Amino acid sequence: MLVTLSEILKDANERHYAVGAFNCLSLENVMGALEAAEDLRSPIILQLAEVQFPEAPMELMAPLYLEAAKRSSVPVCVHLDHGQSLETCVRAIRLGFTSVMFDGAALPFEENVGITSEVTRIAKAAGVDVEAELGKVGNSGVDTADVFTDVDESVRFVQKTGIDALAVAIGNLHGHYVHTPQLNIKRLIEIHEANRLPLVLHGGSGTSEEDFKACIHNGICKINVATAIQRRIMKHIQERLAQKPDEEYVPLKQVMIDASREVVTEHIQLFESSPLLAPPTGSTNN
Numbered sequence: 001m002l003v004t005l006s007e008i009l010k011d012a013n014e015r016h017y018a019v020g021a022f023n024c025l026s027l028e029n030v031m032g033a034l035e036a037a038e039d040l041r042s043p044i045i046l047q048l049a050e051v052q053f054p055e056a057p058m059e060l061m062a063p064l065y066l067e068a069a070k071r072s073s074v075p076v077c078v079h080l081d082h083g084q085s086l087e088t089c090v091r092a093i094r095l096g097f098t099s100v101m102f103d104g105a106a107l108p109f110e111e112n113v114g115i116t117s118e119v120t121r122i123a124k125a126a127g128v129d130v131e132a133e134l135g136k137v138g139n140s141g142v143d144t145a146d147v148f149t150d151v152d153e154s155v156r157f158v159q160k161t162g163i164d165a166l167a168v169a170i171g172n173l174h175g176h177y178v179h180t181p182q183l184n185i186k187r188l189i190e191i192h193e194a195n196r197l198p199l200v201l202h203g204g205s206g207t208s209e210e211d212f213k214a215c216i217h218n219g220i221c222k223i224n225v226a227t228a229i230q231r232r233i234m235k236h237i238q239e240r241l242a243q244k245p246d247e248e249y250v251p252l253k254q255v256m257i258d259a260s261r262e263v264v265t266e267h268i269q270l271f272e273s274s275p276l277l278a279p280p281t282g283s284t285n286n
């Protein structure tokens with residue numbers, strides 16, 4: 001069933017688990033991700049980032065995401081990841097996305113507040129939720145100075161913009177890590193204590209299990225995973241092609257679905273979002 005971001009994150013926020021947000025670039029990705037979610041009875045977020053539009057145009061992907069979500073027996077949120085402008089967010093809203101992210105993290109604080117507030121005003125009128133980012137989540141391989149989310153700024157930002165979820169920068173990076181990152185959990189705890197809304201961790205690929213657990217028990221309710229999916233698909237395709245290099249036709253569709261299902265299953269287990277597995281370890285209800 002198709003749901004909004006705040007609907008899907010409410011229980012996660014109360015019971016201390018995270019819902020996986022998986023960037024899916026193909027039919028096979030979407031099918032594999034939803035098979036994993038349904039097998040484990042877990043909620044899931046399908047998302048597409050604006051930088052991915054050249055590979056997977058939003059207007060083509062939206063009907064796929066939305067139809068898959070509506071047919072699913074588990075809650076599915078369809079989310080725009082890293083929208084770069086108000087216009088992109090409005091396009092996503094018109095296409096039926098149930099949640100949009102405006103990423104103004106590179107902008108001066110007041111400008112980020114201004115555009116995010118405008119996105120929120122329009123999205124709310126359409127019944128759509130909003131995620132925004134404060135502090136800078138870098139790209140792996142790129143030098144990052146101290147760009148962690150500032151606690152006081154986060155409080156002002158959340159109050160002024162009326163967003164539903166806040167993406168934080170606590171040492172996380174997008175892409176494949178050269179070294180396993182050390183997340184600043186102390187900063188996360190401070191942000192969580194100051195703000196009660198669901199927090200989002202970007203750059204999930206390559207994060208250690210220990211850091212994932214520390215995050216989901218300290219306010220992170222949504223974790224974005226992109227690189228790990230595409231790398232797993234690539235690996236499975238390489239292995240499959242190597243099995244019979246002289247084969248004239250290699251059916252790769254199922255290989256891609258299986259790789260997507262496998263990697264999404266692993267993350268659902270790590271994020272503790274499946275009621276079929278042990279109750280969330282941070283839960284007060286267990």
Ligand code: 13P
Pocket residue numbers: 023049081082173174175176201202203204205224225226227228
């Ligand atoms: P990774 O590619 O590091 O998993 O990051 C995904 C992400 O944060 C998308 O917004």
